[in-house]
Amino acid sequence: KAGVTQTPRYLIKTRGQQVTLSCSPISGHRSVSWYQQTPGQGLQFLFEYFSETQRNKGNFPGRFSGRQFSNSRSEMNVSTLELGDSALYLCASSSTTSGVYEQYFGPGTRLTVT
Amino acid sequence: QKEVEQNSGPLSVPEGAIASLNCTYSDRGSQSFFWYRQYSGKSPELIMFIYSNGDKEDGRFTAQLNKASQYVSLLIRDSQPSDSATYLCAVNSHSARQLTFGSGTQLTVLP
Numbered sequence A: 001k002a003g004v005t006q007t008p009r010y011l012i013k014t015r016g017q018q019v020t021l022s023c024s025p026i027s028g029h030r031s032v033s034w035y036q037q038t039p040g041q042g043l044q045f046l047f048e049y050f051s052e053t054q055r056n057k058g059n060f061p062g063r064f065s066g067r068q069f070s071n072s073r074s075e076m077n078v079s080t081l082e083l084g085d086s087a088l089y090l091c092a093s094s095s096t097t098s099g100v101y102e103q104y105f106g107p108g109t110r111l112t113v114t
Numbered sequence B: 001q002k003e004v005e006q007n008s009g010p011l012s013v014p015e016g017a018i019a020s021l022n023c024t025y026s027d028r029g030s031q032s033f034f035w036y037r038q039y040s041g042k043s044p045e046l047i048m049f050i051y052s053n054g055d056k057e058d059g060r061f062t063a064q065l066n067k068a069s070q071y072v073s074l075l076i077r078d079s080q081p082s083d084s085a086t087y088l089c090a091v092n093s094h095s096a097r098q099l100t101f102g103s104g105t106q107l108t109v110l111p
Helices: none
Strands: A005-007 A010-013 A019-024 A031-038 A042-050 A053-057 A064-068 A074-078 A087-095 A102-105 A109-113 B004-006 B011-014 B019-025 B030-038 B045-050 B054-058 B061-066 B071-076 B085-093 B105-110
Touching: A005 A087, A010 A019, A019 A087, A019 A109, A031 A074, A042 A064, A042 A074, A053 A064, A074 A087, A102 B030, A102 B045, B004 B085, B011 B019, B019 B030, B019 B085, B019 B105, B030 B061, B045 B054, B045 B061, B045 B071, B071 B085
Parallel strands: A010 A109, B011 B105
Antiparallel strands: A005 A019, A019 A074, A031 A042, A031 A087, A042 A053, A064 A074, A087 A102, A087 A109, B004 B019, B019 B071, B030 B045, B030 B085, B054 B061, B061 B071, B085 B105
16 A cells, blocks of 8 residues: 655745645545654644544644545645644544544645744 | 653664663553654554553564553664664544654664
């Protein structure tokens, strides 16, 4: 099976702009989660989508939003970018076939805000 | 108190030795425990998970879980330089469809 794919891999934006990141989960996986990783805060949960519905949300401002499509592909959007939004954004595709909530990460999108 | 705590390291071990990585968690409702490996500049890679008390072995890796002590560890036997990475502990509670990560332990295996 192909793994989780994320596009673009690298992005440079200016403060105040908005950005959209895309994620395609592993085939057959219906849950997609998004995380932000920074050196100072580590891996922090943004939100989780399942069957086009947001099931869970972390403690991030409303500037961070997401959606999921019927084919399970997901996008996240960050509006009014701030310098502190510079981070590695990771998408994770989840399976519970083993009875355990296993998450597999994509390669990430490295966002730099200048 | 952080929900998932790990020693940040760095932890250095000689090639061929056993590397021991530790993790404690605060939520007694936690049910599944995961170890991820993250090479510099890469995304986390799932190594193994455990949900029952005791040991679980997979090749050179052994995960150990003690729910009473709220403690999970990862042992890497016959450590290789290619094992040099940051190891992330993650916890999933029954009620939350999300993983809570520790800050990671940086491991260096010296040739």
